[in-house]
Amino acid sequence: MNAVTLTRLAARDRLRHYALRNASLLLSYLVLATMGLYYVAYAGSHGQLSVFSVTSIFNNTMPLLIAAIGQTFVVLTGGIDLSVGSIISLTNSVAAVYMRDSLGGILAWSGLILLLGGVAGAVNGILVAVGRIQPILVTLASLSIWAGVALFVLPQPGGAIPPGFTAVLAGNAWSVIPASAVTLGVLIVFWMVFRRTELAVSLYAVGDDERSARANGVPVVWAKVAAYTLSGLFSALAGLYLSAVTTSGDATTGAIYTLTSIAAVVLGGVSLFGGRGSATGSMAGAFVLTLIVNILFFANVNPLLQEFFQGLVLILAMAASVLVNLFFGRST
Amino acid sequence: MPHIEAVDVSKSFGGVHALQGASFGASRGEVHALVGENGAGKSTLIKILSGLLRLDRGQLRLDGQDVRIDRPVAAERLGIGTVFQELTLLPHMTVAENLLLRREPRGRFGLIRPRELTRRAAQQLRDLGLGEISVDAIVSALPLAQRQLVEVAKVVSRDPAILLLDEPTSALAEREVAWLFDLIRRLRDQGRTIVFTSHRWNEVRDISDQITIFRNGQRVGTFGAADIDESRAVELMTGRHVSAIFPPLPPLGPATPVLEVRGLASGRVHEVDFTLHRGEILGIGGLQGQGQRDLFFALFGAQRLRGGVIAIQGHPVAIRHPRDAIRAGVGIALVPEDRKSEGLLLPMSVRQNMTLPVLAGLSRMGYVDLRRETQTVGRMIQQLRIRTPGPDQVVGALSGGNQQKVLIGRWLLAEARILLLYDVTRGVDVATKHDIYDLVMTLRAEGRAILYYSSDTAEMAHLCHRVLVMREGRVVTELRNPEITADALVRASLRLGGGISA
Numbered sequence: 043m044n045a046v047t048l049t050r051l052a053a054r055d056r057l058r059h060y061a062l063r064n065a066s067l068l069l070s071y072l073v074l075a076t077m078g079l080y081y082v083a084y085a086g087s088h089g090q091l092s093v094f095s096v097t098s099i100f101n102n103t104m105p106l107l108i109a110a111i112g113q114t115f116v117v118l119t120g121g122i123d124l125s126v127g128s129i130i131s132l133t134n135s136v137a138a139v140y141m142r143d144s145l146g147g148i149l150a151w152s153g154l155i156l157l158l159g160g161v162a163g164a165v166n167g168i169l170v171a172v173g174r175i176q177p178i179l180v181t182l183a184s185l186s187i188w189a190g191v192a193l194f195v196l197p198q199p200g201g202a203i204p205p206g207f208t209a210v211l212a213g214n215a216w217s218v219i220p221a222s223a224v225t226l227g228v229l230i231v232f233w234m235v236f237r238r239t240e241l242a243v244s245l246y247a248v249g250d251d252e253r254s255a256r257a258n259g260v261p262v263v264w265a266k267v268a269a270y271t272l273s274g275l276f277s278a279l280a281g282l283y284l285s286a287v288t289t290s291g292d293a294t295t296g297a298i299y300t301l302t303s304i305a306a307v308v309l310g311g312v313s314l315f316g317g318r319g320s321a322t323g324s325m326a327g328a329f330v331l332t333l334i335v336n337i338l339f340f341a342n343v344n345p346l347l348q349e350f351f352q353g354l355v356l357i358l359a360m361a362a363s364v365l366v367n368l369f370f371g372r373s374t
Numbered sequence: 375m376p377h378i379e380a381v382d383v384s385k386s387f388g389g390v391h392a393l394q395g396a397s398f399g400a401s402r403g404e405v406h407a408l409v410g411e412n413g414a415g416k417s418t419l420i421k422i423l424s425g426l427l428r429l430d431r432g433q434l435r436l437d438g439q440d441v442r443i444d445r446p447v448a449a450e451r452l453g454i455g456t457v458f459q460e461l462t463l464l465p466h467m468t469v470a471e472n473l474l475l476r477r478e479p480r481g482r483f484g485l486i487r488p489r490e491l492t493r494r495a496a497q498q499l500r501d502l503g504l505g506e507i508s509v510d511a512i513v514s515a516l517p518l519a520q521r522q523l524v525e526v527a528k529v530v531s532r533d534p535a536i537l538l539l540d541e542p543t544s545a546l547a548e549r550e551v552a553w554l555f556d557l558i559r560r561l562r563d564q565g566r567t568i569v570f571t572s573h574r575w576n577e578v579r580d581i582s583d584q585i586t587i588f589r590n591g592q593r594v595g596t597f598g599a600a601d602i603d604e605s606r607a608v609e610l611m612t613g614r615h616v617s618a619i620f621p622p623l624p625p626l627g628p629a630t631p632v633l634e635v636r637g638l639a640s641g642r643v644h645e646v647d648f649t650l651h652r653g654e655i656l657g658i659g660g661l662q663g664q665g666q667r668d669l670f671f672a673l674f675g676a677q678r679l680r681g682g683v684i685a686i687q688g689h690p691v692a693i694r695h696p697r698d699a700i701r702a703g704v705g706i707a708l709v710p711e712d713r714k715s716e717g718l719l720l721p722m723s724v725r726q727n728m729t730l731p732v733l734a735g736l737s738r739m740g741y742v743d744l745r746r747e748t749q750t751v752g753r754m755i756q757q758l759r760i761r762t763p764g765p766d767q768v769v770g771a772l773s774g775g776n777q778q779k780v781l782i783g784r785w786l787l788a789e790a791r792i793l794l795l796y797d798v799t800r801g802v803d804v805a806t807k808h809d810i811y812d813l814v815m816t817l818r819a820e821g822r823a824i825l826y827y828s829s830d831t832a833e834m835a836h837l838c839h840r841v842l843v844m845r846e847g848r849v850v851t852e853l854r855n856p857e858i859t860a861d862a863l864v865r866a867s868l869r870l871g872g873g874i875s876a
Contacts, residue, residue, distance in 0.1 A: 056492075059468070059510040238485040240476075247475065250464040257426060257462040258475050259447040317466050 065366045066311025067323040073309070073359060074326040077333045084340055093218060099332060100222035101212045105130065105284040107328035109299045110306035111229065112163075112276025114324045115269040117307050120249040120316025121177035123273045125166060126280075126303050128188035129159050130296030133281025135192045138201025138291020148207050156278045162188060163274015167267035185300065192293040201291035211286035225283075226325070233321045245269055249316025305352075306331055309359050330355070375438045377402040377567040378423065378454070378536050383432030384591075385418055392418040394591040395432070400536075400569050400584070405562050407578045407599075408571045410588035410611050411803035416571045417459055419588075420540045423569075424456035425449035455534025459541045459571075459801075461525045465514035470495035472513055473528050498531045503553060517663055518545045526554060530561070537561060539570035543577055544801045547662035547829060548864060555581050573803060574830060575604045587611055612805045619808075620836035621815050623855070626654055631687070632823040633673075633706070633792050638682035641668030642847040646682070650792065655814065655824045657838030657858070659831075660867045665847035666827045670796045673825070674708035675699040686792075700731060700788055707785030709778060711797035717781050720770035724762050725751045727769050727780050731788045754783040759809050775799075775806025782813065793817060794825045799833060811837065831860045843867055 061068065081099075085091040109126050116123040133155045141151045162184065169180040213221050236242050244265035247255040256262050281296065288295065309327030312319025334355050338348055376399030385393040393415045400406040408416045421427040423434065425443040434441050436452055443449045449456065463472050470492045471478075479490040495509040504527055507520055516524070522545045529537065537558075543551050558568050558581060572578050578585060579599060586596040587610045594610045604619065633650040642665040650656050658666050671677040673684065675693040683690050686704050693699050699706040710717060718727055728751050729736055736747050751765045758779045762772055769780055778798050785793060795814070799807045814837060818824060828834055834841055835858050843851040843866040851866040 055508055056510045059508070059512065062515070063466075063468075063512055235485065238488070240478075240484075240486075243471075243475070243478065243486070246467065247464050250466050251462075253460075254462040254464055257446050257458065258464075259445075259450060260476065317464070 063318075064311075064320075066313075066318075066363045067320050068311075069363055069366050070309055070311045070323045070326045070330070070359070073362075074330050074333075077330055077337065081333055081337055081340075084337070088340070090340070093214065093220075097212075097214055097220040097222070099336060100220040100226070101287045102335075103329050103332040104212075104222045104225060105280040105287065106299060106302055106306060106331065107226070107325050108229070108276050108280035108283055109303040110310070110324040110328045111233070111321045112273040112280065113303040113307050114310075114312055114319065114321040115245060115272040115276075116177070117304075117312050117314060118245045118249045118316055118319065119266055119269045120252070121170060121266070121269070122181065122304065122314070123163075123166065123270065123277075124178065124181040124300050125162065125184040125188060126273065126277045127296040127298065127300030128185045128192065129162055129274055129277035130281040130284060130299050131293050132162075132188045132192040132195070132296070133159060133278045134285050134288075134295055135196035135201070135291050135293045137282060137285040138203060139196055141204055141207065141285075143204035143206055145206075148204055152282060155282060156275055159278020159281070160271050160275040163277070164267060164271040166274065167270030170270060171263040171266035189293075189297070192296075196291050196293045199290065199292040199295075203285045203289045203291070205289075208286045208289050211283055229325070230322060233325075237320075241265065241268055246317050249313075249318075251317070302328075302331060305356055309356060311363060330359075376400055376435070377437060378569070379435040379438075380419060380423065381433045381435065383419070383422060383434075384430045385415075385422060385427060386430060391591050393422075393429075396588065396592050398586055398593060400567050402567050403562060403565045404583040405558060405568045405570070405581055406584045406586065407582035408569060408586050408588060409573075409575075409578055409607060410594075411805055414588040414611070414803075415591040416588055417540050418591075420456065420458070420538050420569070420571065423449070424454055424458075424538055426456075426458070450532070453533075453535035454538065455529040455532050455536070456538040457526050457529050457540065457542050459544075461521055463513045463521055463525055463528070466512060468509065469499075469507060469511050469513060469516070469524055470509035472524060473498055473509070473531060475528075477532070499527060502527050502530065502557065519547060519550055519662055522546055523550060523553070526557070530557065534566070536567045536569070539568065541571055541573070541801060543572055543574065544829075548831065548867075549661065551577065573801065573807075575607065576832065578607075579604075589613055608804050611803075620833075621811050623655070623815070623837065623839070624819070625855070626651065626839050629654075633825075634683075634685040634688070635673070636683045636685075638669070638672065638684070639680040640672035640677055640682075641665065643668045643672065644847045646844075646847075646849055648842055648849065650823045650825060652821050652823055653818050654840070655818055655826055655838050657834045657841035658825060658827045658844060659834050659841045659853075659863050660844035660850075662829060664844040664867075666844055667796065668847075669844070670708060670710070670794045670825065670827065673699070673706060673794055675706075676708065700785070700790065705789060705791040706794065707788065707790035707792070708794040709781050709785070709796065709798050711800050718769050718777055721768060723766045724755070724760070724769055724772070724780055725765040728754060728784045728787055730784065750787065751783075754787060758783050758786075758813060761806075773803070773806065775802035775810065778802065778810065779806075779813070786817075790822070792823045792825070796827050797829050800829055831863050834858070834863055835860045 082091060085095060109130060113123055113126055136155055141148060166180050166184055169175050170177050211221055215221055215224060244260050247260045248262050248265045252262060306327035307324045308314065309330055310323025312323055331352060334352055335348060338351055379399040381397050382395045383393050384395055396415060396419065398419060410416050422429050425446045425448050428444050434443055441452060473495040474491055478486040479494055481487040492509055499505055499507055499509060504523055507524060513521060526542060542554060562568055582599045584596060585599055585602060587594040587607060589611055630652040631649045632652050636647050638646045646669060658669060660666060668677060672679055675695045675698050684693055691704050698704065725747060729747055733742060736743055748765060755762060755765060760779045761776050769777055799810055814824060826838055838858060839855050841853045841858050841863060842849045853862060853866065
C-alpha cells in the first residue's frame with residue numbers, strides 16, 4: 043500500500059468514526075433541512091415567502107434557540123436546568139419595567155440583566171456541584187423562586203421595551219438580512235470556538251463519566267458551576283431577545299421555554315445522559331420546533347392541536363435517532 | 375531509600391478496614407508486585423498512592439520526603455502515573471482525545487488544535503507499538519483489551535517516574551501481556567519504578583523483582599522474586615495451607631452426549647460443531663476475541679443465531695432468548711465474566727438474586743414461601759461456600775468471586791444441566807478461584823456438562839477434558855486431556871492456518 047492509499051484510508055476511517063459518533067446530530071440537521079425546504083416550497087408557492095416572514099421566523103426562534111444553547115451546557119454535564127423559563131420571565135419583566143430608550147440605559151440594563159442571569163445560574167451550579175444536590179431539585183426550586191420574583195417585579199403584563207432595542211436585535215440589516223440571522227451566525231461561531239476550549243473538554247468529560255474525569259484531573263466542580271452559570275447567562279440573553287421581539291413584558295411568558303429548550307436539545311441529538319452532542323444540534327432543534335408551528339399554521343391545522351403535533355414530532359425524531367444508532371450498530 | 379513509600383497507612387470505609395497500619399516501599403528502578411486476595415487492600419493502597427482516596431492515618435514519602443497526595447492532580451505533579459483496575463477512559467470520546475486529555479495541543483488564543491491532537495496521539499501510539507489502534511475510534515466501540523492498552527498508553531505517555539498498575543493484565547490475552555511486560559521492562563531499565571498487582575502468579579514471577587504480600591489490610595512480607603514460590607505465596611495470602619492449585623481431573627465416564635451443536639453461526643462465530651457430554655468439562659480456547667464470547671452468548675440465547683442447530687439429548691431446540699435456554703428440558707445457564715452488567719441485580723440480596731428464576735416453584739398461590747426460600751438459599755450458600763454474612767446481604771457488597779458463586783447458585787437452583795462458564799475467574803482472588811475449581815469438579819461429578827472459557831491458559835490446561843481452540847470464529851484444533859498443556863494451547867492458538875492473517 044502506498045502513502046496516498048493509506049491517507050485516503052485514514053480519511054475514510056475518520057469520516058466513518060465521525061458519522062458514527064454524530065449520527066443523532068447529523069439526523070437533526072437532516073430533519074431541519076427537510077422542514078426548511080418544505081416550508082420554503084410551501085410558503086413560496088402560496089406567495090407567503092417574504093423578507094418579513096423569514097425575519098419573523100428567525101425572530102420567533104431566537105429566544106428558544108438561545109435558551110437551548112444554555113440548556114446544552116448543562117445537559118452535556120449530565121444535568122438539567124429547569125430554571126431556564128423563570129430566568130427568561132424574570133429578565134423579560136426587569137427589561138420591561140426598567141429599560142429606557144437611551145443608549146446608555148439600554149447598555150447598562152442589558153449588562154445588569156445578563157449579570158443577573160449569570161448569578162442565578164452560578165447559584166444553581168454551586169448547589170449542584172458543591173452542595174451535591176440533584177440538578178432537578180435545585181433547578182426546580184430556583185424555577186419557583188425566579189418565577190415568584192418575576193411576578194413581584196411585574197405583577198401585570200405590560201411595561202415597554204425601547205423601540206431602538208427591538209430594532210437592533212429583531213430588525214433587519216440593510217432592510218434585508220434579519221438581525222436575528224446575524225446573531226445566529228455569531229452564536230454558531232461562538233460555539234465553534236467554545237468547542238475548542240479547555241472548559242468545553244471538561245464539560246464533555248464530566249458528562250461522559252464523572253469518576254473518570256475526576257481521576258484524569260478534570261476540574262469537575264468548576265466545570266459544573268461554569269455550565270450552570272453559562273445556562274443562566276444564556277437564559278438572560280434569551281429573555282432580552284424575547285423582550286426585543288415581543289416589545290413588552292409578561293412575568294409568565296418564559297414558562298414554556300423550560301420544556302421547549304429541553305425538547306430542542308433532545309431534537310438536536312444531545313444525549314440527556316451527558317457527554318454527547320453539540321449546541322449546533324440544539325440550534326437546529328429550536329428551528330425545527332418553530333417551523334413545525336409555522337407549517338401547521340399554513341396547513342390550517344387547528345391551533346389547539348399545535349402542542350399535540352409538536353409532541354408527535356419530538357417522539358418521531360427520537361425514534362428516528364434510535365433507529366439511526368441501531369443502524370450504525372451501536373447505541374452506546 | 376525507597377523511591378515511593380507508604381508508612382503505617384490506614385483507611386476505612388464505613389466500618390470496614392481496608393488498610394490497617396500497612397507499610398510498603400518500592401525502590402527506584404524496580405518492578406514491585408503487590409499480591410493478595412481480593413479485599414486484602416492492594417487496590418486501596420494504589421488508590422491512596424495515586425490521590426484517588428485520602429488516607430485516614432499514616433504518611434506517604436517520595437525519596438524520603440513527606441508528601442501529601444490528596445488529589446489525582448497532586449500525584450501527577452509528583453510524577454506518579456496510575457493505570458486503575460476500573461479504567462478511567464472517557465467512553466464517548468475518541469482514543470486521541472483520551473490520550474491527550476488535559477494536555478491537548480494549543481494554538482492561537484489557547485484554542486485546541488484538533489488535527490494536531492490526532493496527529494500527536496497517533497504518533498504516541500506508534501511509538502509504543504500500538505499503531506493498529508485507530509486514534510479516531512470512540513473508546514466505547516473498542517474491545518476491552520484495546521481499551522486497557524489505550525489506558526496504559528495514556529498513562530505512560532505522561533512520562534511518570536513511578537508507574538502504578540492495578541490488575542493491568544486481567545483483560546489482556548497473552549500477546550498483549552507480552553507487549554505490556556516488554557514496556558514495563560523498558561521503563562524499569564530507564565530507572566522508573568513500577569508497582570503492579572496481579573492475580574496470575576506466572577506473571578508476578580516473570581516480571582517482578584520484589585513481591586509484597588498483603589492480607590487483611592496489612593503487609594505480610596516482602597520477598598525477592600526468586601525467594602518465594604507459588605504455594606508459599608498462596609499460603610501467606612490466604613493464611614492457610616492450600617494443598618494444590620488445581621484439583622485432580624477424573625477421567626470421563628461413558629460418553630453420553632448432552633448438547634450437540636452443528637454449524638452454529640452467530641456474530642463472529644462461523645460453522646462451529648461440537649458435542650458436549652455428561653460430566654464433561656469442554657474448554658473453548660484460543661486467543662482473546664476469536665468468537666468465544668459470541669459462542670457462549672449465542673448458546674444462552676443472548677445473541678442472535680445466524681444459522682445452525684442446537685440439540686439437547688438428541689432433540690433440536692430453538693433458543694432465541696435466555697428464557698428458552700433456562701427453561702425445563704433445555705437447562706442451559708450462562709455465568710459471564712462481567713457480573714455487574716450481565717446477570718446479577720447488585721442492589722438486591724443474595725436470596726433475591728438466587729431465587730429469581732425459580733420463585734414460582736417456591737411460591738404458594740402467588741406468595742413466596744419465605745421459610746422454604748430461606749432453607750433453599752441457606753443450603754446453596756453452604757454448598758458453594760459463599761462468603762456472606764447471610765442470605766439478606768446485598769450482592770453488590772460481596773467480592774467478585776462470591777458474586778460469581780451467587781450466580782452459579784441461581785442456576786443450580788434452576789436445575790441447569792449445562793453450564794456455560796465464561797471467564798468466571800477473571801479478577802478473582804486465589805482462595806475463591808480455588809473454591810470455584812472445586813465447585814466445577816463437583817458439578818461435573820454430579821453429571822452436569824460444562825463449557826469453559828478462561829483468559830488464564832493454565833486454567834484451561836488443568837481443568838478441561840478437551841479444549842477446542844478457536845481462531846477467527848472457527849474451531850481450528852481439538853486437544854484432548856493428556857496433550858492439553860499451556861504450551862500446546864498457546865501454540866495451537868497462534869499457529870497460522872492460512873487465510874486472512876497477515
